[in-house]
Amino acid sequence: MTTKSKPTLQDVARLAGVSGMTVSRALTKPDKVSDQTRQRIEQAVRELGYVPNLAASQLVTRRSGIIGALITTITNPILATTIETLQQGLARAGFHLLIGETRFSQEEEGKLLRAFLGRQLDGLILAYGYHSVETLELLQGTDIPLIELWDLPEGDAPREPVGQVVGFSNWAAGAAAGRHLVDCGYRRPAFFGYDDERENLRFAGFREAVMAGLGVEPLRLNTSPVPHIDDGVDVVQRIARGEIDCDGAFFTNDMPAIGALFTCQRLGLSVPGQLGICGFGDLPIARVATPSLTSVRIPAEQVANATVDLLCQRIRGEGEAHAQVDVGCELIARESTALNR
Known part of the structure; x- marks a missing residue:
């Protein structure tokens, strides 16, 4: 043989x-x-x-042809779009994308980062700009071209980025939602999101917009760390039982916002009459829901394309080591907040 x-x-x-x-x-x-x-x-x-x-x-x-990406969750449709666009753009440039899911855990991010750094990566992408001290030390000890996605450095004491940044202002996104609810005539706006650094920035923007428009402190209630449709279901059930007093709700993810919308229909609560609902992410379901969902849009494909361009420049030894690209955000007003008393 x-x-x-x-x-x-x-x-x-x-x-x-x-x-x-x-x-x-x-x-x-x-x-x-x-x-x-x-x-x-x-x-x-x-x-x-x-x-x-x-x-x-x-x-x-001296190249592996591999780009590593640490993503918080692959179930988020916005990040899924980002990953798909990243993969396509990097493939055209001759690279393969290796993905790790952190599930919003800094400990898991550190473990995955150690595993990734042992694979002679040509570049590294991190979703979200908030990391543990250990992770920051690991990143500062490597010369791999690095881009942080989504979160621009901001706040009272913004951290100096380890590499380049492509993202948007969380503060501006929250402020856009707060202004919109106030302008639409809602007098008891509430913020529903997780308690972490980026969502604290969104709440800060939301709060400032509501305080400027109404002179009242907006309600804030925390939801689960990984956004889920059931978060919105729970919120509306509590509103119906009188446990939460609000007439306008900003959910920091479209999935709980959709859960809230459907639960209002099931319980007979009028949207936008009794409750105005604003989401974040502008998923495809937002525009086809009945009523259609108001949402803050982040240009995911623009984020991914800018990331590919910057990363390829850095791999070639070009571009600024700490360049920042602000892709902005846009509030898409639809039927779920069309009150205007």
Whole structure:
């Protein structure tokens, strides 16, 4: 019985009708090769079952072709869109995306970061800009190009970013929701979100907008750390029982906002008449719900595309080490807050 030899890079080159250097370039930097040539090489790779020797490639290029991303939760539709766009953009640039889910745990983030740093990453992406002291020490001890997603440094004593930042102002997002509820005629606005640094900033913006418009302190109640549709269900049930006194609600995620909307319908509470509801994230369900859901929109694809551009620049040794890109936020007003008494 004879053992079939493994196909080589030169075998791929002969079948595709190109040089070995062109095959290598197509596999490591696909954006540097024409679409027609790349398609011929990909077809040859599939026909031969060729598997590149990444270890050998790393010794030559000192690149792994891998970008690590630590994401808080893959179940969040906004982050799912971000991840998909990141993956597509990085693939066009010749990189593979390795994802770890922290579930909003700083301890888990530290464990995953240690595992990732041992894999000779070409770049690192961290969702959200709030980390443990241990994580910050690990990050400051590495020279891997790094981008933090979503949260711009802000507040009374903003932390100096470890790398580059692509995100928005949490304070501005909260303020936009607070102003909108006040402008729509709601007199007892409430904030429903988790108690952490970024949501505290959203509440600070929300509170300032409500205080400026009404001169009253808005109610704040905490929900679960991983936003869930049941959070909104619970809030509306408590409103119906008289345990919570509010006529306008800002949920810092669309999923609990949708849960609140559906529960109002089930319990016979009028939206926007008895309760105005504003979410965060502007998920697709927001515009097709009945009534349609007002929400604060963050441009997830813009965040991802800017991240890919900055990261590729840094890997090439270009760009500013601590550049910041503010993608902004936008309140999308819909039927769920259309009161205007």
